[in-house]
Amino acid sequence: MKLTILGSSSALPTSERFPSAHVLNAHERLFLIDCGEGTQMQLRKKRIRFGKINHVFISHLHGDHVFGLYGFLSTLNLMGRKAPLSLYAPEMYGSILRSHLGDFDINLGYEIDFFPLYGNDPVLVLDDKYITVTAIPLIHRVPSFGFLFREKQKDRNIIKDRIIEFGIPVERIPAIKKGEDYLRDDGTIIRNEDLTLPPDEQLSYAYCSDTRFCPRLSTFVKDVTMLYHEATFDKDKTELAAATFHSTTLDAAKVAEKAGAKTLLIGHFSSRYRKIEPLVDEARTIFPRTFPAIDGKSYEITNNTIDY
Amino acid sequence: MKLTILGSSSALPTSERFPSAHVLNAHERLFLIDCGEGTQMQLRKKRIRFGKINHVFISHLHGDHVFGLYGFLSTLNLMGRKAPLSLYAPEMYGSILRSHLGDFDINLGYEIDFFPLYGNDPVLVLDDKYITVTAIPLIHRVPSFGFLFREKQKDRNIIKDRIIEFGIPVERIPAIKKGEDYLRDDGTIIRNEDLTLPPDEQLSYAYCSDTRFCPRLSTFVKDVTMLYHEATFDKDKTELAAATFHSTTLDAAKVAEKAGAKTLLIGHFSSRYRKIEPLVDEARTIFPRTFPAIDGKSYEITNNTIDY
Numbered sequence: 091m092k093l094t095i096l097g098s099s100s101a102l103p104t105s106e107r108f109p110s111a112h113v114l115n116a117h118e119r120l121f122l123i124d125c126g127e128g129t130q131m132q133l134r135k136k137r138i139r140f141g142k143i144n145h146v147f148i149s150h151l152h153g154d155h156v157f158g159l160y161g162f163l164s165t166l167n168l169m170g171r172k173a174p175l176s177l178y179a180p181e182m183y184g185s186i187l188r189s190h191l192g193d194f195d196i197n198l199g200y201e202i203d204f205f206p207l208y209g210n211d212p213v214l215v216l217d218d219k220y221i222t223v224t225a226i227p228l229i230h231r232v233p234s235f236g237f238l239f240r241e242k243q244k245d246r247n248i249i250k251d252r253i254i255e256f257g258i259p260v261e262r263i264p265a266i267k268k269g270e271d272y273l274r275d276d277g278t279i280i281r282n283e284d285l286t287l288p289p290d291e292q293l294s295y296a297y298c299s300d301t302r303f304c305p306r307l308s309t310f311v312k313d314v315t316m317l318y319h320e321a322t323f324d325k326d327k328t329e330l331a332a333a334t335f336h337s338t339t340l341d342a343a344k345v346a347e348k349a350g351a352k353t354l355l356i357g358h359f360s361s362r363y364r365k366i367e368p369l370v371d372e373a374r375t376i377f378p379r380t381f382p383a384i385d386g387k388s389y390e391i392t393n394n395t396i397d398y
Numbered sequence: 399m400k401l402t403i404l405g406s407s408s409a410l411p412t413s414e415r416f417p418s419a420h421v422l423n424a425h426e427r428l429f430l431i432d433c434g435e436g437t438q439m440q441l442r443k444k445r446i447r448f449g450k451i452n453h454v455f456i457s458h459l460h461g462d463h464v465f466g467l468y469g470f471l472s473t474l475n476l477m478g479r480k481a482p483l484s485l486y487a488p489e490m491y492g493s494i495l496r497s498h499l500g501d502f503d504i505n506l507g508y509e510i511d512f513f514p515l516y517g518n519d520p521v522l523v524l525d526d527k528y529i530t531v532t533a534i535p536l537i538h539r540v541p542s543f544g545f546l547f548r549e550k551q552k553d554r555n556i557i558k559d560r561i562i563e564f565g566i567p568v569e570r571i572p573a574i575k576k577g578e579d580y581l582r583d584d585g586t587i588i589r590n591e592d593l594t595l596p597p598d599e600q601l602s603y604a605y606c607s608d609t610r611f612c613p614r615l616s617t618f619v620k621d622v623t624m625l626y627h628e629a630t631f632d633k634d635k636t637e638l639a640a641a642t643f644h645s646t647t648l649d650a651a652k653v654a655e656k657a658g659a660k661t662l663l664i665g666h667f668s669s670r671y672r673k674i675e676p677l678v679d680e681a682r683t684i685f686p687r688t689f690p691a692i693d694g695k696s697y698e699i700t701n702n703t704i705d706y
Binding site for chain 1: 410411412413435436442445459461462465466468473477494497503540
């Protein structure tokens with residue numbers, strides 16, 4: 091899994107930070123998470139192929155998370171897209187989008203499969219061969235949802251030399267990868283652990299923005315590999331954060347710590363902060379493995395403790 | 399007058415070209431012309447002060463000319479703007495904007511004075527101390543308008559030494575600048591031409607995009623100092639240009655030539671053109687003083703023949 095940050099600003103973009111948008115690459119399938127203004131230009135700059143994006147997740151209906159969507163959808167259309175696009179967004183967005191496309195006389199040549207998000211509990215919204223995606227309720231001024239992308243249990247890793255050694259036919263390999271023993275023609279059994287190594291660890295990524303400090307969140311994203319949590323403000327702006335339903339650096343770090351996350355990425359920075367290092371330093375007082383989201387940068391999601 | 403290009407692409411932005419947006423500085427007042435996606439980020443990069451923009455002109459309702467407006471208006475609001483903003487756009491945009499701001503629960507703290515554009519004749523839409531702005535009907539798939547910014551007749555230039563020599567009191571200067579002679583106390587007259595030099599030439603800028611070749615246009619922008627005319631396609635794509643109601647390089651050059659423009663700026667390039675020089679060369683076969691619109695670049699509008 092690899093994450094690319096297209097925008098890390100909050101409502102006011104700066105000369106270095108675009109509004110929110112992330113691209114998650116999971117098994118060479120791309121997931122666009124939020125679509126702030128300029129997302130399509132950032133995708134161009136990073137040479138990310140638009141056609142590989144089949145799922146778009148919108149956290150909430152504030153402009154800095156969605157005003158790039160009209161342009162992105164139009165561009166897909168101009169590029170001749172035919173494949174349906176899945177769009178997950180707060181329920182009221184279905185009619186808003188329909189009426190806005192109508193106002194601009196945009197007739198999309200592809201279907202949008204719209205998945206309305208609502209409610210106060212986590213909901214499984216996507217379950218495919220490799221991953222599941224769960225929408226997680228956050229706490230903001232308008233309905234807001236985080237998204238947890240979790241790899242499924244992986245197959246055990248075949249030890250090739252043993253397979254050759256025991257002359258195991260290729261059609262038996264899938265079952266052995268799933269953990270089955272191998273029964274030889276002479277009736278003897280070769281135990282699975284003599285043929286395989288444990289599967290690679292399941293990786294996961296959670297996107298949580300916008301939200302004020304949400305105590306339940308750490309249970310929803312328990313043991314996540316990489317947690318992205320908004321940190322709009324520093325700890326001196328705790329009251330302002332509460333009043334605007336945003337989080338501070340320490341709020342984000344507390345969630346990461348309680349969840350047992352491997353790594354915390356903070357972003358959605360207020361435009362008042364020119365330098366991001368002090369925000370990272372604050373979060374590290376609680377959660378040492380904190381790193382900043384930086385526009386244009388890619389982050390490998392791994393259980394190894396690499397520094398970004 | 400100084401023009402800054404924020405975006406020079408057509409519907410599909412590229413890694414180097416944002417969608418349409420221009421900023422015209424006329425006597426230190428800023429006019430935003432079209433507002434494609436990403437306009438506010440380009441303004442940031444160029445360090446152009448948002449608060450100095452009091453007039454926004456939208457040529458037509460295609461996304462690549464207007465999808466940056468929601469973000470721009472929201473940002474003005476977050477910055478605490480109180481002064482009214484004048485918005486000139488095709489008439490149907492009034493209700494579209496109102497409903498979209500409502501959908502996103504955006505309550506602007508400033509008034510938008512909306513000037514609906516319609517009809518098939520040029521209309522004077524702004525007439526202030528220094529300039530006039532005329533909306534000009536273009537020919538596109540939806541109602542589309544160009545904008546002609548023209549400086550008013552300027553005052554004559556005072557010859558300071560003569561004013562001192564004749565001991566002319568300061569309160570008489572405005573009338574002399576307007577061309578009046580000076581009547582001395584002894585009844586003798588000093589002729590205006592002995593006190594002043596001719597006024598600076600009136601400068602003008604016309605923004606014409608999107609449009610197919612429009613024969614009337616050259617009379618509407620007669621003698622314009624700088625003409626910006628879309629040139630979405632090269633001359634080999636004449637049929638495609640006609641079918642999509644866009645112009646070729648040669649169309650743009652013909653309008654500039656017939657209008658007697660001093661300089662032609664071409665832009666709104668199709669994303670198929672990686673290199674712009676061949677398009678400029680084509681236009682120059684008809685109109686030698688053709689230059690390309692380049693994102694982030696500023697152009698002094700002058701009767702002198704500087705090369706951009």
